[in-house]
Amino acid sequence: MANMAQAIRMALHYGEKNLGVTDVFGEDVGAPLGGVFTATQGLETAWNSPLDERGIISAAIGLGLAGDRCVAEIQFADYIFNTIDLLKIAGNTLWASNGQYNVPIVVMTPVGAGIRGSIYHSHSFDAWATRLPGWKVVLPSTPLDAYGLMISAIQDPNPVLFLKPKALMRVRGDELIPGEPADEKELKAMIDAPIGDRSKWKPRWPELSEFAIPIGKGKLVREGTDITVVSYGRTMPLCVKAAEKMGAQGVSVELIDLRSLYPYDWTMIRESVQKTGRVLFVNEDTEVTNFGEHLAYRVTQELFYELMARPKVLAGKNLPGIGLHPHLEEASVPHLEDIEHAMAEVLAEVP
Amino acid sequence: MAGRTSSSRGMSKTDRATVRKAKVLSGASMKRGARVKAGARDRGLTLLPKAKLLEIMDLMVKSRVLEERLIKVYKTGDAFFWIGGPGEEAFGVSLGMHVDKGHGPAHDFLHLHYRCTPTLIAMGMPMIDSLRLIMNRATDPSTGGRNFANHYCFPKWNVVPVSSPIEVQYGMAVGTGLAQRRRRLAGEKSGVSIITGGDAGTAEGDFASCLIWSSRPGAELPMYITVQNNKWGISTSFDAQHGEKHIADRGKAFGIRTSVVNGNDPVEAYLAIEQDLAYIRKTGRPVLTEFMVSRLYGHSSASGANREAGEDCVETFEKRLVDARMIPATHVKELWQKYDDESRAAAEQVRSEPVPTPESVWEHVYVGSENGDWRKF
Ligand SMILES: Cc1ncc(C[n+]2csc(CCOP(=O)(O)OP(=O)(O)O)c2C)c(N)n1
Ligand SMILES: [Mg+2]
Numbered sequence: 001m002a003n004m005a006q007a008i009r010m011a012l013h014y015g016e017k018n019l020g021v022t023d024v025f026g027e028d029v030g031a032p033l034g035g036v037f038t039a040t041q042g043l044e045t046a047w048n049s050p051l052d053e054r055g056i057i058s059a060a061i062g063l064g065l066a067g068d069r070c071v072a073e074i075q076f077a078d079y080i081f082n083t084i085d086l087l088k089i090a091g092n093t094l095w096a097s098n099g100q101y102n103v104p105i106v107v108m109t110p111v112g113a114g115i116r117g118s119i120y121h122s123h124s125f126d127a128w129a130t131r132l133p134g135w136k137v138v139l140p141s142t143p144l145d146a147y148g149l150m151i152s153a154i155q156d157p158n159p160v161l162f163l164k165p166k167a168l169m170r171v172r173g174d175e176l177i178p179g180e181p182a183d184e185k186e187l188k189a190m191i192d193a194p195i196g197d198r199s200k201w202k203p204r205w206p207e208l209s210e211f212a213i214p215i216g217k218g219k220l221v222r223e224g225t226d227i228t229v230v231s232y233g234r235t236m237p238l239c240v241k242a243a244e245k246m247g248a249q250g251v252s253v254e255l256i257d258l259r260s261l262y263p264y265d266w267t268m269i270r271e272s273v274q275k276t277g278r279v280l281f282v283n284e285d286t287e288v289t290n291f292g293e294h295l296a297y298r299v300t301q302e303l304f305y306e307l308m309a310r311p312k313v314l315a316g317k318n319l320p321g322i323g324l325h326p327h328l329e330e331a332s333v334p335h336l337e338d339i340e341h342a343m344a345e346v347l348a349e350v351p
Numbered sequence: 352m353a354g355r356t357s358s359s360r361g362m363s364k365t366d367r368a369t370v371r372k373a374k375v376l377s378g379a380s381m382k383r384g385a386r387v388k389a390g391a392r393d394r395g396l397t398l399l400p401k402a403k404l405l406e407i408m409d410l411m412v413k414s415r416v417l418e419e420r421l422i423k424v425y426k427t428g429d430a431f432f433w434i435g436g437p438g439e440e441a442f443g444v445s446l447g448m449h450v451d452k453g454h455g456p457a458h459d460f461l462h463l464h465y466r467c468t469p470t471l472i473a474m475g476m477p478m479i480d481s482l483r484l485i486m487n488r489a490t491d492p493s494t495g496g497r498n499f500a501n502h503y504c505f506p507k508w509n510v511v512p513v514s515s516p517i518e519v520q521y522g523m524a525v526g527t528g529l530a531q532r533r534r535r536l537a538g539e540k541s542g543v544s545i546i547t548g549g550d551a552g553t554a555e556g557d558f559a560s561c562l563i564w565s566s567r568p569g570a571e572l573p574m575y576i577t578v579q580n581n582k583w584g585i586s587t588s589f590d591a592q593h594g595e596k597h598i599a600d601r602g603k604a605f606g607i608r609t610s611v612v613n614g615n616d617p618v619e620a621y622l623a624i625e626q627d628l629a630y631i632r633k634t635g636r637p638v639l640t641e642f643m644v645s646r647l648y649g650h651s652s653a654s655g656a657n658r659e660a661g662e663d664c665v666e667t668f669e670k671r672l673v674d675a676r677m678i679p680a681t682h683v684k685e686l687w688q689k690y691d692d693e694s695r696a697a698a699e700q701v702r703s704e705p706v707p708t709p710e711s712v713w714e715h716v717y718v719g720s721e722n723g724d725w726r727k728f
Binding site: 022023049052055057058059060061063064065066067068070086089096097099102134136157158216262263265294298 | 494
């Protein structure tokens with residue numbers, strides 16, 4: 001099974017072959033490295049840009065205005081912050097031009113903690129991203145979802161922010177990407193660049209097919225009746241583990257992988273919360289003005305009289321950074337025990 | 352006024368010849384800077400055909416009258432804000448006359464700032480469309496009443512949305528430049544990405560980005576990077592903030608062809624733009640040109656929009672043409688009157704045009720007005 005880096009690479013290859021992608025670019029995105037997480041190795045349209053995040057986003061907007069299709073990368077979300085006004089512009093250009101100029105671009109960037117990345121390789125961007133009207137925002141947690149969402153992101157005529165959970169980039173999925181060889185060694189031999197001299201290397205791409213996951217649709221990862229847990233990205237597999245452990249204790253957890261942050265799948269959340277009456281939102285961005293707070297607010301507004309417990313948000317602590325020592329990181333972002341504890345709290349509440 | 356100076360690095364013989372020619376022209380223009388006595392020969396006026404000179408003047412007057420109408424509209428309470436380009440007509444009109452107009456990378460892209468009325472008038476924008484914009488009507492073809500005066504957008508001419516953040520257009524033009532370079536390499540027709548902007552804004556990193564990205568070795572972009580230096584950023588003088596002699600000099604480090612042009616002289620500006628664009632169209636390489644201009648009504652309505660000191664390029668040019676007996680003074684008067692009448696009638700008409708509806712705020716958040724309101728997800 002492909003890992004997420006390979007899945008994204010295959011989707012980008014599919015994009016440049018079939019969906020008109022003209023440029024995949026950013027810092028170290030082209031040969032020889034093919035991206036710091038290898039997600040752009042072997043792509044025909046990949047190229048290295050100057051080390052200039054504002055230049056990258058600006059150039060992407062210009063390419064979009066010219067009608068070309070690009071996927072631009074910001075090497076780490078930690079370094080996207082000096083482009084925030086340009087992201088605003090990408091998001092408001094269609095609106096400001098009264099519908100005349102769309103900006104069909106994809107910006108991808110790795111987010112979150114979990115690789116001992118210390119202060120500047122652990123930032124989340126999901127809360128910030130959802131404050132950029134005009135953008136669509138996705139954050140997959142599995143390779144197949146990453147593949148399908150990247151295809152949709154490329155096809156979308158609007159700017160799409162594709163957030164990559166960096167700690168999951170090397171994790172293999174348990175679903176085959178359509179066209180992917182079943183043997184992961186075979187896939188590796190086909191599309192992973194060799195160590196050492198790569199100047200003559202060319203990937204052998206599998207026969208991929210179009211597999212799009214619609215933006216705005218969540219995934220019901222596990223059905224249950226006692227509590228709804230909504231998450232996305234890196235905390236998603238932790239929620240799966242927590243749900244399994246709780247399941248063993250007789251608690252029936254319904255688990256939603258939101259996948260798209262904006263637009264988001266309210267129908268899926270609503271129907272689930274109406275069934276369980278209890279909901280926990282989990283993500284790793286800092287907790288104040290967190291995207292989970294918006295969802296919890298909406299649940300409170302629209303489903304108040306159907307709730308059995310106060311909606312809860314479990315997120316990263318409101319700290320300036322994530323420290324390098326594991327003690328510091330674990331005390332900053334949700335980990336398995338935190339999720340179990342939060343679930344237990346919501347379950348224990350008596351209306 | 353500084354003469355047209357150039358970096359000659361990496362230039363062909365013809366390029367160097369062009370530069371020499373430009374220097375000669377600049378000498379001519381400096382002489383013109385002094386008052387030309389009636390009857391004395393004004394060499395600059397011999398450099399363009401009479402019909403062209405008269406066309407330039409017509410457009411300069413039209414643009415000035417329009418800007419003064421916009422200011423009146425603001426002052427009578429029919430607009431919330433004015434910002435615009437009186438004082439930049441000689442440069443702006445000349446630029447507009449050279450644009451390869453059309454939609455898509457085959458034609459020039461225009462990444463303009465908010466003093467670009469003269470360029471759009473020269474390209475053929477009807478006066479009334481500028482009034483619709485400043486009076487925020489639903490009929491405003493640029494933004495539908497959503498944005499400020501002179502924040503134009505005309506996709507049919509590749510005029511991408513003018514936006515308020517200073518200098519971002521210099522970076523975005525790299526993207527259209529990349530798209531044009533791609534077509535150029537494929538042997539297809541392709542245009543130039545043209546950028547205008549102020550002097551103070553060049554302190555932003557986006558200006559540096561533009562120089563770096565447009566001059567990557569072997570991947571140079573067909574970009575016309577221009578700066579309109581009026582020596583002010585709102586209330587802050589250029590001289591107090593900038594140690595570089597000329598902004599254009601910054602291009603030299605990148606091997607970019609650069610020059611400084613008297614942007615108050617339409618003949619000099621016209622010829623410089625002609626040569627610059629010819630060079631870019633031929634070589635596919637960027638050019639950085641700094642045009643020295645005036646800011647005749649202050650920064651914006653926030654500072655009163657009142658007439659201030661400074662060389663008035665419309666007045667000067669008009670006088671030159673009259674002195675050279677190319678146009679009778681009475682015709683000039685008639686021209687002002689004609690455009691004044693047109694602009695007044697346009698403002699009158701716009702007053703009765705529809706305004707945007709409150710419900711329309713949700714239109715165009717996404718393409719096809721796909722729902723962007725979370726309440727409806
Ligand atoms: C990024 C940014 N910072 C500040 C402002 C506020 N502002 C608007 S115009 C201006 C001065 C611009 O001066 P200059 O670039 O010389 O252009 P000019 O107005 O003189 O034509 C400032 C500071 C802005 N619009 N954008
Ligand atoms: Mg200025």
